[in-house]
Amino acid sequence: MVASSGDTPDLSVVLAAHNEEESLALLFDGILAALDADFPDFETIFVDDGSTDGTWAVIEALAARDPRVVGIKLRRNYGQTPAMTAGIDAARGRVVVTMDSDLQNDPADIPMMVAKLDEGYDLTVGYRINRQDKWLSRKLPSKIANWLIGKVTGLPIRDNGCSLKVYRADVIKRVPLYSDLHRFIPSMSMTVGVSVAEVGVRHHARQFGESKYGLWRIYKVLFDLLTVRLLLTFTARPLTAFVGVSTVALLAALGVGLFSWSTGGGGMVFSTVTILLVSLSLFLIAAGLIAVLAQDNIDLGPRLMRRAGMRRDGAA
Amino acid sequence: MLRVASSQSDMARTETDPGPRLSVVVPTFDICTDAAAFVKGIVSALERVAEPAEIILVGGTGTRDRVAGARAAVGEDVPLVALETSVAPGEEEALKLALGRARGELILTLPGWRAPTSETLSALFAGLDGHDFVTGSTLTPEQAEASSWRRRLFHWSVGKLFGARFSDLFCRIRLGHREVFDETAVLGVRQHFIPAVADWRGFDVVETVLPSQGQATGYHRPISLTGHFRAMVDLLMLYVVLKFLHRPLRFFSAIGAPLVLIGGAITTYLVIARALQLTSLVDRPLLTFGVLFIVLGVQIIAIGLIGEIIVYTSNRRAKTYEVKEVLTAGKPAPDGTEG
Numbered sequence: 338m339v340a341s342s343g344d345t346p347d348l349s350v351v352l353a354a355h356n357e358e359e360s361l362a363l364l365f366d367g368i369l370a371a372l373d374a375d376f377p378d379f380e381t382i383f384v385d386d387g388s389t390d391g392t393w394a395v396i397e398a399l400a401a402r403d404p405r406v407v408g409i410k411l412r413r414n415y416g417q418t419p420a421m422t423a424g425i426d427a428a429r430g431r432v433v434v435t436m437d438s439d440l441q442n443d444p445a446d447i448p449m450m451v452a453k454l455d456e457g458y459d460l461t462v463g464y465r466i467n468r469q470d471k472w473l474s475r476k477l478p479s480k481i482a483n484w485l486i487g488k489v490t491g492l493p494i495r496d497n498g499c500s501l502k503v504y505r506a507d508v509i510k511r512v513p514l515y516s517d518l519h520r521f522i523p524s525m526s527m528t529v530g531v532s533v534a535e536v537g538v539r540h541h542a543r544q545f546g547e548s549k550y551g552l553w554r555i556y557k558v559l560f561d562l563l564t565v566r567l568l569l570t571f572t573a574r575p576l577t578a579f580v581g582v583s584t585v586a587l588l589a590a591l592g593v594g595l596f597s598w599s600t601g602g603g604g605m606v607f608s609t610v611t612i613l614l615v616s617l618s619l620f621l622i623a624a625g626l627i628a629v630l631a632q633d634n635i636d637l638g639p640r641l642m643r644r645a646g647m648r649r650d651g652a653a
Numbered sequence: 654m655l656r657v658a659s660s661q662s663d664m665a666r667t668e669t670d671p672g673p674r675l676s677v678v679v680p681t682f683d684i685c686t687d688a689a690a691f692v693k694g695i696v697s698a699l700e701r702v703a704e705p706a707e708i709i710l711v712g713g714t715g716t717r718d719r720v721a722g723a724r725a726a727v728g729e730d731v732p733l734v735a736l737e738t739s740v741a742p743g744e745e746e747a748l749k750l751a752l753g754r755a756r757g758e759l760i761l762t763l764p765g766w767r768a769p770t771s772e773t774l775s776a777l778f779a780g781l782d783g784h785d786f787v788t789g790s791t792l793t794p795e796q797a798e799a800s801s802w803r804r805r806l807f808h809w810s811v812g813k814l815f816g817a818r819f820s821d822l823f824c825r826i827r828l829g830h831r832e833v834f835d836e837t838a839v840l841g842v843r844q845h846f847i848p849a850v851a852d853w854r855g856f857d858v859v860e861t862v863l864p865s866q867g868q869a870t871g872y873h874r875p876i877s878l879t880g881h882f883r884a885m886v887d888l889l890m891l892y893v894v895l896k897f898l899h900r901p902l903r904f905f906s907a908i909g910a911p912l913v914l915i916g917g918a919i920t921t922y923l924v925i926a927r928a929l930q931l932t933s934l935v936d937r938p939l940l941t942f943g944v945l946f947i948v949l950g951v952q953i954i955a956i957g958l959i960g961e962i963i964v965y966t967s968n969r970r971a972k973t974y975e976v977k978e979v980l981t982a983g984k985p986a987p988d989g990t991e992g
Contacts, residue, residue: 400980408980412855419974516900610944617948624955
């Protein structure tokens with residue numbers, strides 16, 4: 338069990354909220370019911386991500402009701418990753434819990450996840466059992482995305498979209514988070530070297546409001562995935578990535594040239610295509626060199642030294 | 654309950670409360686033709702409104718001499734500060750320079766070609782009450798509606814891109830808390846966009862109609878068609894930079910990925926058609942277009958990837974959010990501040 342000392346709470350529960358005025362009081366009641374017995378010294382950090390409804394007023398009321406509530410109001414709607422980062426930056430506990438504020442995650446799962454963390458992991462990730470979402474628009478894209486993320490990052494997390502996660506604070510505070518990378522926290526954690534456990538958690542249907550996600554997120558996820566892959570694999574040696582693709586272009590140019598030659602000359606079309614592919618190859622080498630120059634001027638800090646160990650446990 | 658880091662503060666100046674310190678900044682002092690009369694005008698206009706901690710005048714060669722001349726005219730007790738650069742600075746550069754020197758909690762920016770009246774400044778200070786930033790307008794909403802199509806197009810575009818409606822972003826009289834300027838003007842953005850950028854970044858920005866409306870010489874200068882065009886280009890650039898500052902690959906891939914897909918589709922179609930002996934590739938310029946699209950797309954995505962590496966390495970723990978208010982219950986605030 339994580340122990341408390343002095344002014345540092347056992348746990349910091351971080352909740353990013355955007356227009357969730359109906360949910361927050363119920364959610365906090367759930368957190369109290371789940372944590373009061375085992376972790377009475379916890380803090381709940383509500384981050385109001387530029388809500389236009391009464392979310393901040395609800396947070397003020399909760400803060401007035403319970404001294405363990407911290408409210409952070411952001412200047413505008415920044416999105417889930419910056420909001421979550423604001424909460425994580427403010428967290429004082431040695432263990433940080435993140436979860437959705439729309440009542441779809443169940444706070445009752447937190448003690449079980451913390452217990453799993455206490456077995457020696459740096460990060461416990463939830464995966465939703467009996468997920469209460471539409472199959473075609475939510476579950477299917479999610480399954481494909483999780484499979485793809487696992488393949489690309491080498492960390493086969495079953496449910497990257499589940500926000501209920503428990504971290505050691507010293508680990509999560511070192512993970513670089515920007516853009517929409519909250520979906521890839523386990524993968525990004527690999528940059529600081531972590532051990533990850535995966536546990537099944539409950540999931541409830543949304544009670545209030547509408548989902549903030551649409552199918553547009555698939556496009557975003559795809560390119561974020563490309564970014565994560567690049568960052569995980571090639572940040573330390575970007576030239577390798579660019580030269581790899583450059584080689585492919587050069588081989589393609591060679592292939593077209595040989596085909597043209599073997600068929601007795603392809604005239605302007607094949608010559609032009611060959612030149613284009615060679616120029617692409619040269620451009621990519623130049624791009625790789627620029628990436629190295631950009632990176633060499635910056636202190637990269639600690640890099641990934643070991644791949645994440647992982648164990649998967651089921652049962653909610 | 655403790656409230657920390659609230660952006661609001663009391664702007665009203667009373668007999669007992671001198672109010673926050675004010676820095677007056679004139680980034681276009683080079684344009685001023687009669688320095689002594691101009692400075693006298695500023696001092697006179699401020700007399701009944703606020704007491705400035707400093708009046709910073711920025712210009713190129715000769716600024717110090719001109720300010721010294723003005724000081725002789727207005728008296729030694731007026732806190733004039735001359736910032737002289739070796740070459741005439743641009744307006745944005747001059748503003749950045751002045752902000753680096755300014756000590757006030759409130760910043761008032763003025764144009765260099767016309768001193769404000771005390772009514773103008775009173776309206777501006779009244780407009781700031783309870784807000785973070787106020788920008789002046791020499792046009793009423795009705796006059797703005799009836800203004801030239803170029804002007805209306807510019808303000809409409811600002812509204813569409815940044816979600817804030819202004820009627821006179823060309824007016825140079827503005828007043829705001831220091832943090833607003835620190836987080837907008839330091840970006841080096843064209844000074845016209847400061848109110849829009851401030852609003853976009855979550856500050857409470859208002860526009861107030863100044864009593865100078867209808868006068869022949871306002872607080873902005875006439876702008877040519879070319880000037881409007883440049884402003885529109887800058888606006889688009891600014892939008893792209895601000896929106897994709899932390900996610901460059903999103904922007905570049907939005908252009909590059911469709912090119913790759915189109916190029917890939919064309920090339921695949923031609924290769925399949927060739928394999929089925931339906932067409933010859935030798936005399937098909939379409940193949941060139943297909944490959945050209947792929948090459949362009951890959952190049953654009955590669956630039957985005959370089960951008961991501963730069964963001965990740967230089968900016969990865971930089972704050973991607975701005976806190977407006979923190980609520981705690983008697984404990985020290987998480988950011989270390991105590992209210």
